[in-house]
Amino acid sequence: MSATFDLNERPDYDVVLQKIADYVLTYRIDSDEAWSTARYCLMDTLGCGLLALRFPECTKHLGPLVEGTVVPHGSRVPGTSFRLDPVKAAWDIGCIVRWLDYNDTWLAAEWGHPSDNLGGILAVADHLSQKRVAAGHEPLTMRTVLESMIMAHEIQGILALENSFNRVGLDHVVLVKVASTAVTSRLMGADREQLLSALSHAWVDGQALRTYRHAPNAGSRKSWAAGDATSRAVRLADIAMRGEMGIPGVLTAPQWGFYDVLFTKTNKDQALKPEGKRQFSLPQPFGSYVMENILFKISFPAEFHAQTAAEAAVRLHPQVKDRLDEIDRIVITTHESAIRIISKQGKLANAADRDHCLQYMAAVPLIFGNLQAEHYEDSFHAANPIIDTLREKMEIIEDETYTREYLEPDKRSIANAIQVFFKDGSSTEKVAVEYPIGHRRRRKEGIPLLEEKFKANLATRFPPQQSRRIFELCREQKVLEDMPVEEFVGLFVI
Numbered sequence: 479m480s481a482t483f484d485l486n487e488r489p490d491y492d493v494v495l496q497k498i499a500d501y502v503l504t505y506r507i508d509s510d511e512a513w514s515t516a517r518y519c520l521m522d523t524l525g526c527g528l529l530a531l532r533f534p535e536c537t538k539h540l541g542p543l544v545e546g547t548v549v550p551h552g553s554r555v556p557g558t559s560f561r562l563d564p565v566k567a568a569w570d571i572g573c574i575v576r577w578l579d580y581n582d583t584w585l586a587a588e589w590g591h592p593s594d595n596l597g598g599i600l601a602v603a604d605h606l607s608q609k610r611v612a613a614g615h616e617p618l619t620m621r622t623v624l625e626s627m628i629m630a631h632e633i634q635g636i637l638a639l640e641n642s643f644n645r646v647g648l649d650h651v652v653l654v655k656v657a658s659t660a661v662t663s664r665l666m667g668a669d670r671e672q673l674l675s676a677l678s679h680a681w682v683d684g685q686a687l688r689t690y691r692h693a694p695n696a697g698s699r700k701s702w703a704a705g706d707a708t709s710r711a712v713r714l715a716d717i718a719m720r721g722e723m724g725i726p727g728v729l730t731a732p733q734w735g736f737y738d739v740l741f742t743k744t745n746k747d748q749a750l751k752p753e754g755k756r757q758f759s760l761p762q763p764f765g766s767y768v769m770e771n772i773l774f775k776i777s778f779p780a781e782f783h784a785q786t787a788a789e790a791a792v793r794l795h796p797q798v799k800d801r802l803d804e805i806d807r808i809v810i811t812t813h814e815s816a817i818r819i820i821s822k823q824g825k826l827a828n829a830a831d832r833d834h835c836l837q838y839m840a841a842v843p844l845i846f847g848n849l850q851a852e853h854y855e856d857s858f859h860a861a862n863p864i865i866d867t868l869r870e871k872m873e874i875i876e877d878e879t880y881t882r883e884y885l886e887p888d889k890r891s892i893a894n895a896i897q898v899f900f901k902d903g904s905s906t907e908k909v910a911v912e913y914p915i916g917h918r919r920r921r922k923e924g925i926p927l928l929e930e931k932f933k934a935n936l937a938t939r940f941p942p943q944q945s946r947r948i949f950e951l952c953r954e955q956k957v958l959e960d961m962p963v964e965e966f967v968g969l970f971v972i
Contacts, residue, residue, distance in 0.1 A: 491674045492729040492745065494758050495681075499673045500632055501764035502660045507628055512766035514955060516624040517583055519631075522928055522953045523593040524970065525969035526581045526726060527574035528557045529851070532902055532938060535829075536577040540570045540701060553601040557939045557968035559631040564601040567660075568712045568769025572705025572707035578851045579701070579833050583773045584631075585815070585884065587894060588638035590650035592768065594704035595630035598658035598712045600967065604664045608961040612775040617962035618665075626661040628769045633657040635768030638758040646741055651707040656680045658711030666719050673935070675724030679714045681729045681736050693822050696831040771884035771890065772912075774916030776927050778849045786911035787894035787946075791843035794896060798844055798907045799862055802864060804900045808872045810840055811895040811910070813880040821874050841868040852951030864953040883912075893915070929953070944969070 489497075507513065530536045541560050542549075553567030554560065560570065572594055582593045600623065607618040634657040643652060659680040663673045669784040670924045686707070718724070737876050741756045778788045787810060798805065812821075822835040832838045832854040843849045845864060852858060859865065880893040895910035915924045932952070936945035948969050952958055958966075 489727045489730075491678065491726040495677045495727060495762065497672055497764065498656070498677060499670055499761065500662050501633070502629055502664045502673065503666065503670060505622075505629070505764065507625060507766050509766040509770060511916075512628050512769045513624060513959075515769050515772060516627045516631075517952065517955055517958060518774070518925060518928055519593055519627060519769070519772060520624065520958075521932045523575050523581050523585070523596050525932040526576075526578060527571065527632055528939045528970075529580065529935045530574040530577035531557045533577065533851075535575060535698060536701070539573055542566065551605055551612060553605045554967045554971050555968065556600075557972060559972050560599075564598075564605045564654070565712050565716070566711050567601035567605075567699075568598040569702075569705045569709035570597075571600055572654075572685065572708040573702040574705075577701045577703045578779045578875045579781055580775050580779040580851070583775060584635045584638060584768060584970045585773065585782060585890065586635070586639045587642040587885070588644060588650050588653065589782070590634060590638060590653055591704065592631040592634045592654075592772065593627070594651070594654045595658045595661065595708055596627060597705055598708035599626045599630065599661045600667070600963075602662045602712060602715075603963045606665060611964060617964060619959060620961045620963055620966050621959035622665070623963060625739045626665060628766055629664075629764075630657040630661045631768040631772060632766060633660055633766050635772075636760060636762065637728065637766055640761050644688055647687055649691065649703060650742060651703045653705050654707040655683065655711045655714075658708040662712050663715040663718060666715055668715070668719060671724075672718045672721075674726075675722060676715045676718035678724040678726065678728040679718065679722070680711060682725050683710065683714065685740060688967070691834065693824070694756070694827070696834055697828060698830045700830055700834070731833065744849050754829045770948065771918050773892075773914065774924060774928055775914075776916045776924050776931060777914070778839070778843075779833065779851045780833045780839045780849060781820050782822055782914070783813070783892060783937070784894070784912035785838050785916070786892055787812065787816075787836060787840045787896060788843050788849050789911045789914065790894055790896040790909040791840045792847055792849075793909050793911075794898060794906055795844055795847040798898050799847065801900060802845060802868070804902065805871055805898055806901045807899045808840070808844070808868060809875060809897050809899070810836065810872055811875045811880070811897075811908075812836065813878045813884045813893060814876055815881075815884060816894070817874055817876055822888075823869075826859070832859065835869075836874065837869040838865065839870045840872070844868060844896075844898070880912075890917075939972070 549563050550648045552561035553564045555570045634653040659676050665677040707851050818834040820834050826832045842853050883889045885893040891912045893912040898909040900905045
């Protein structure tokens with residue numbers, strides 16, 4: 479009878495972890511486009527957070543876990559008076575940034591919102607910069623924040639290019655946790671071994687299911703899930719910095735590793751090793767590609783697969799607004815990811831359900847000529863039954879060209895088309911929009927509107943003089959980069 483045993487030879491760290499660690503510790507960003515885009519991303523992300531503070535369902539989550547807690551050199555939450563430990567501050571910043579589904583987006587085999595990582599980055603940088611100043615050292619500057627943003631975007635985005643976590647039931651916030659762990663560990667001064675340890679704990683950690691993003695269970699957890707992920711990253715980075723050992727084979731360990739436990743479901747988007755096991759595909763080295771190509775949500779607070787549908791609906795609004803009762807059917811031509819993720823029929827239970835419904839996000843601008851965060855609220859929905867009437871008349875059709883070009887690296891389109899047919903046999907034109915205004919291909923058109931969006935969001939929280947000061951500062955690349963982090967964050971304190 480032969481004995482069975484585990485061969486107890488500790489492996490080297492998995493290659494994917496080593497590539498991430500080496501990128502964060504050694505890569506030097508020399509792309510002017512990446513630096514300037516990161517500045518716009520900072521503006522847009524903070525603005526989205528400020529706008530979210532208008533919604534009590536968001537603000538009820540904010541603040542210290544124990545009322546009255548005093549944290550020396552505590553991290554500030556923009557738009558509030560909270561001064562918190564970096565773990566809770568990361569949670570709060572991440573929560574407000576993501577609440578309205580209005581910050582940036584990355585679409586590939588996996589999707590997500592890389593600016594979610596700002597929660598951990600800004601919380602840690604603010605705390606550390608205050609400590610440095612108090613100890614008589616030079617502060618961290620906002621260039622360090624922008625650099626961390628570029629790197630977090632890159633880690634999350636490159637891992638998403640060919641690896642579909644949603645197809646195995648996992649939420650994309652796993653990538654927020656991993657990216658935030660890497661860059662916040664670096665901010666804390668991690669050496670290579672500490673950074674590898676932190677990354678291994680991010681992968682071995684419990685990972686969120688996508689249940690809360692899909693019918694019939696869609697709900698508001700999707701609005702704070704990324705805050706939770708970036709906050710957990712800060713905690714894991716801190717644990718590693720205290721000397722906690724890592725788990726070198728966290729991805730590849732037979733039976734117990736991430737690949738075998740959580741990445742084994744049949745998945746056409748995943749690469750197969752020769753022996754038939756799943757593994758991550760990294761189709762290109764880490765650099766600054768993701769920040770350069772990031773998608774901004776400029777026109778609508780809507781799930782990104784529906785951005786072009788909403789834009790097409792706005793264009794059709796003048797032709798249909800006076801003929802709503804005459805509509806026979808509405809045909810939306812779209813891509814496979816939109817159908818799989820946000821096409822819904824039946825009752826929509828809450829605001830989080832509505833802002834992830836393709837039909838709802840097309841119906842509202844067809845009727846009203848616009849789509850705003852308030853349009854998802856229960857009161858608005860209840861007062862306008864015509865929305866559901868139009869939803870019931872919608873047909874969703876996949877265009878295989880749209881699906882293919884969604885994934886092509888030189889295109890990355892997010893196309894939708896809408897055509898409205900009336901009971902008398904007439905119809906509108908078919909309005910197709912391939913690239914949303916926040917796409918890299920429409921940067922020249924989009925940036926002035928992004929700046930206007932930021933100005934409007936600042937005005938929801940600050941008096942005119944303070945809003946102007948923040949806005950003008952953020953428009954100057956060199957001035958912003960040289961500014962101490964704690965001074966910058968101080969401008970956003972209420």
